[in-house]
Amino acid sequence: MNTFTAAHTPAAIVKVFPKASDLFKERQIDFCCGGDRALKDTFAEKNLDETAVLSALNTAYERWQREDHHVIDWDTMPLPELVDHIVYHHHAYLAEELPALGEFVTKVFRKHGGDQPHLQELHRLYNDFKVEMEEHTLKEERDVFPLIKEYEKNPSETLLEQIHVANEALEEEHDTCGDILKRMRVITDGFQPHAYACGSYQITYARLAELEENTFQHIHLENNVLFKRLS
Template sequence: MTTFTAEHKPADIVKVFPKASDLFKAHRIDFCCGGDQPLKNVFTENHLDEADILSKLNNLYKDWSAEGHAVTDWESVPLNELVDHIIHTHHAYLNDELPALNQFVSKIFRAHGAKHPHLVELNRLFNAFKLEMEEHMVKEEADVFPLIKEYELNPSEALRTQIHQANDELEAEHDEAGNLIKQMRHITHDFQPPEDACNSYRITYARLAELEDQTFTHVHLENNILFKRI
């Protein structure tokens, strides 16, 4: 069984141990947009306890492995299947969740914004995220994903170059979406509602936390697996 060290990259760890994403999120360790650097760099930059986090990581991995979990090897799955998984799992989730969650964010902003001014900024950030991801998904499904499927059937250097150019723009959009999510987490104190929060308030924060989880997994699959395989 693998023992993770400070030389391992967060993105590579999550490929073999998906549950590591929970530990990384708890310590604000980026495994999607900025996940392609060794953990030792992250520990230094963020002033994190290397020994403590590595110990937790390896103990979790030992327990998880003993439970016999099966992990999909996205590095070997045909590209068209990986693309379809992203569309039918992650894009479908966002298409359903973004309009519904928008209603909750707007509701608590209108009801509690005067008393909790950070909800004004949360409303702005969420709407910026919603617009960014909706436009992003349309671009992927209409323009980029068909090119990737075509490349798998008929690979050529010209097509590969075209995909790489498109992916550079998509990765920049991923960075922007990731930054918006991080700002939402920051101003909501890690999505922890205040003590006097109503039920709608608590539901909104719980769904925002789930949105973060889904988004980071979604971006990880694209940045660190799909795009790198071309």
């Protein structure tokens, strides 16, 4: 793939050009939950300038290709390795980060919520996200990922059908968590603290942005790689 067009999907682009996720986030183009829709549909829906976006995307890709990058071929990685990557790089991150970041979100809400009402909504959204993702990752590790590893060793139609049913529920949960993150981005002005924000405020927003990045990559790998390889 040398040149991206409006017929390509964000999910397909991010697989070969991971840094495209930054450009998509800036323009609020979904590459994970709704990543299998052609760009042209998103351009029309969001009234985005197709020529400008594709020019920026392809210019960035050409520059990136001239650099030395190791791109993982997710489509050929053995399924057990892909599952383990998700657990060790995304689930482990959430297990450590969610409680710690929650303390910062609460602290900022308590200190500044009186004169910045959006922090109350942020506090509620964050805790909804935390509960959703904790339950979601537990379900994957306990109920779904073992089925996928077993299917790799002993494939059967019965086992595959069990995985499909489970994956449908997981994708719905991905949509819920993705919508929460998108709303958090909106009310925080793209996780940009105001000019006089204290240190805790700045740290909170920076870590929320990192949480968004990690989670969107997490969902992308599951929806657009893992689950599709099992479809």
